[in-house]
Amino acid sequence: MTALTTMSILPNDISSSHAIDIIERPTVLQPMITKEEPSITHKVTLQVRISRADGTFYTKPESEPTTPDNQVFTGSIIFGLYGKLAPNHVERFMSYVNVPYSPADDSPLPSYARSQFPSLDQSTGLLTGGYIPGLHLTSFAGSSALEYGGRITPSKLWVDNFQDLGQKLSHSRAGLLTHRNLEVLPNFGITTRSSPELDGAYTVFGTVLPTESSNGFLSRCLDLPTYSLDRPSAMSLGQDSSSSSAATAAQNRAVEEVASSIYSFQKDLFRSAAKTFGDTRLDNVYEGKILRRVEVTSVSWEKV
DSSP: OOOOOOOOOTTTTTTTTOOOOOOOOSOOOOOOOOSSSSOEEEEEEEEEEETTTTSOOOOOTTSOOOOOGGGGGGEEEEEOTTTTOOOOOOOOTTTTTTTOTTTTTTSSOOOGGOOOOEETTTTTTEEEEOOOTTTTEETTTTTTEEETTTTTEEOOOOOOHHHHHHHOOOSSSSEEEEEEETTTTTEEEESEEEEOGTTTEEEHHHHHOOOOOHHHHHHHHHHOEEEOOOOOOTTTTTOSSSOOOOOHHHHHHHHHHHHHHHHHHHHHHHHHHHHHTTGGGGGGGGGGBBBEEEEEEEEEEEEE
């Protein structure tokens, strides 16, 4: 599949006054895999799709003009798992891959085949995947458990003893598959650049295999707009921040302080009002949320 080269533009239903973070990035992400890296024991393929700006996937008439904003991306991303380096992490990951499925099953097990890529952390470059709608932590018989579709399953930790297995890998390059330490949910992360600051809180257990489709998917994700909670700046309010005069600098600082106060007041007011009326939609708005639907449609795997 040919990787799509896209440009970042605002969704049609969102004005430029909204806080949306759009950053120019490389159109192709190519993870560099060296011979010194751990051996791969499993290959997992996720079939993925990215919606149009309006959130739809349906086939549009050929007569309708084609733009990057109204195209659906379909492709795949392939992971190589380090089963010898991090066997428990790989076992937990595979428990959401090798899942039996029957259309007649009213209470299926959680699976990456019905998962999403919900966010991209701009500060670390970590793309989050593996979010399974409906799967959440709960309490059962005095201990934590996972609940999905009314079914209760154990909440096992993703933990490996690297004193026996060898040294942990650093988040030293793009394309590494990682999981937050002491997190029982199956959400995983993919590094999009070198992020050694993640070493203390995350564990690497695999890598993205650099196929054309994998590169195309990651590049497209990097180009998608994300939600930002940053307060307004003088530049965004139309003030000239390049002037070196003391008067202009003081004016810009005053504008930013007033804008920040108003922004914070409005945000807190709207959130308080929403909670008062029982509106939980704001709980789904957070820093780094991808403003597109990025979904997994199926998953397959093979042992190496």
